[in-house]
Amino acid sequence: MALKERDEFSGQMTTGHEWNGIKELNTPVPRLLWAFLTIMGLFAIGWTVLMPSWPGVSGYFRGLLGVDQHQAVRQSLAEADIARAGWSERLVNEDFATLAEDDAIMTVVRHTGPALFGDNCAGCHGYDAGGNPGYPNIAEAPMMWGGDLDTVAETIRVGINSTHPETRYGQMLAFGRDQMLGSAEISALADYLVSLQGEKVLSAEETESAKTLFADNCAGCHGEDGMGMVETGAPNLTDAFWTYGDDRSAIRHSIYDGRQGTMPSWEGRLSQTQIRLLALYVMDLRGSTP
Ligand code: HEC
Ligand code: HEC
Structure with a gap:
């Protein structure tokens, strides 16, 4: 040692x-x-x-x-689903009059609507729904196809001139190209519509003959008073909202060549809950505008 x-x-x-x-x-x-x-x-x-x-x-x-993270995640997802299902189910099952009056539902609509609208609709209608050339203002303009919630939801579901079998169908005829009216008559009608905006003053005689032309050719779709008809989807021609432009040349172009906008059908691409939520969102943006 x-x-x-x-x-x-x-x-x-x-x-x-x-x-x-x-x-x-x-x-x-x-x-x-x-x-x-x-x-x-x-x-x-x-x-x-x-x-x-x-x-x-x-x-x-x-x-x-027995701690299981997967289980915990599944659990919280299921709870979120249930919470969502609460309003989701209500959106599908309850009528619009009840839903529009319900603060909890409208809070969800105002919260969820902007992203849904931004992703699917803003590309054509603009983020504020105020429209773009060729795409109508749906935040303020009178609704061509009707502005109650059920009608708006239906418009979104089937689309306009879309590929959906139940699509809404509307067409502004090409009065010039198809030779239903002569160039002078089209000019007279364009001047008349511009004059309704207060942008031009016509003689009593010019107004009278334009009114006759209008009654004979246009009133069937746009109404006697030119204020539009939801049955034909023809817009009000006496207000300040124009899908294709309010100047004389755009209006003349509409009458000469016709117009036929396409609004896609959203059935199949958006759920019924989303479509109904968007109808509420759009109508909420409009405030009380019909
Ligand atoms: C590809 C472009 C496009 C997209 C995307 C689009 N729209 Fe439209 N929408 C149109 C056009 C064009 C019209 C007008 C059709 C016509 O000429 O009558 C229209 C019309 C409408 C109308 C009827 C307006 C009226 O005056 O009656 C509503 C409501 C509407 N869109 C809502 C929506 C919503 C909600 C979305 C999103 C889910 C959407 N649109 C997405 C092009 C589009
Ligand atoms: C068969 C039905 C029909 C007839 C008849 C008709 N229109 Fe139209 N008109 C429409 C529809 C539907 C639209 C909307 C087209 C769109 O938005 O795609 C429209 C759109 C227009 C527009 C464009 C409006 C805008 O917001 O830019 C003008 C202008 C117009 N019509 C004028 C006339 C005049 C003038 C006549 C008569 C010579 C006439 N229309 C006859 C259905 C009709």
């Missing part, structure tokens, strides 16, 4: 081993570190026993506590 002794330089004990005059100091790992490592080791073993851990052939060891 070699002799343990105190090292004269460091003041520490040696292990007693000596190799060619070199002695080894006895510096054991501090107790505190041992204690720490032991506790951590025990904790790790305990943790793998309690929690899901070891992989197996056909699964994994689920742990004695």
Whole structure:
């Protein structure tokens, strides 16, 4: 047995081993570190026993506590679904009059509507629904096809001049191109419509003959007074809203070449809940405008 002794330089004990005059100091790992490592080791073993851990052939060891993150996620998704289903189901099953009066529903509509409208409708109608050339303003203009909630939801569902079998169908005839009216008559009608905007003053005679032309050719779709008819989808020609432009040349173009806008059908692309939500959203944007 070699002799343990105190090292004269460091003041520490040696292990007693000596190799060619070199002695080894006895510096054991501090107790505190041992204690720490032991506790951590025990904790790790305990943790793998309690929690899901070891992989197996056909699964994994689920742990004695039965904690399951997948389960937790499934649970919270199911709860979110139920919460959503609450209003989702109401949107589909309750009539619009009830829904429009319900603050909770309208909060959901105002919250969810902008993103849904932005993703699907804004490309044509604009983010504020104020329209773009060729695409009507649906935030303020009188609705060509009718502005009660059921009608609007139906317009969104089937579309206008769309590929849906039940599509709404509307067409402004090409009076010039198809030679139903001569160039002078078309000009007279264009002037008349511009004059209704207060942009031009016609003589009483010009107004009278234009009115006759209008009654004979246009009133069947746009109404006697030119204020539009939801049955034909023909717009009001006496107000400030124009899908294709309010200047004389755009109006003349509409009468000469005709117009036929296409609004896609959303059935199949949006759920019934989303379609009804959008109808409420659009009508809410309009305030009380019919
Ligand atoms: C590809 C372009 C396009 C997209 C996308 C589009 N629309 Fe339209 N929409 C139109 C056009 C064009 C008309 C007018 C059709 C016509 O000439 O009668 C129209 C008409 C309408 C009308 C009837 C307006 C009236 O005066 O009666 C409503 C309501 C409407 N759109 C809502 C929507 C909603 C909601 C969306 C989104 C889900 C949407 N639109 C997406 C092009 C579009
Ligand atoms: C067969 C029905 C029909 C007849 C007849 C008809 N229109 Fe139209 N008109 C429409 C429809 C539908 C539209 C909407 C087209 C669209 O938005 O795609 C329209 C649109 C227009 C527009 C464009 C409105 C805008 O917002 O830009 C003008 C202008 C117009 N009509 C004038 C006339 C005049 C003038 C006559 C008579 C010579 C006439 N229409 C006869 C159905 C008709």
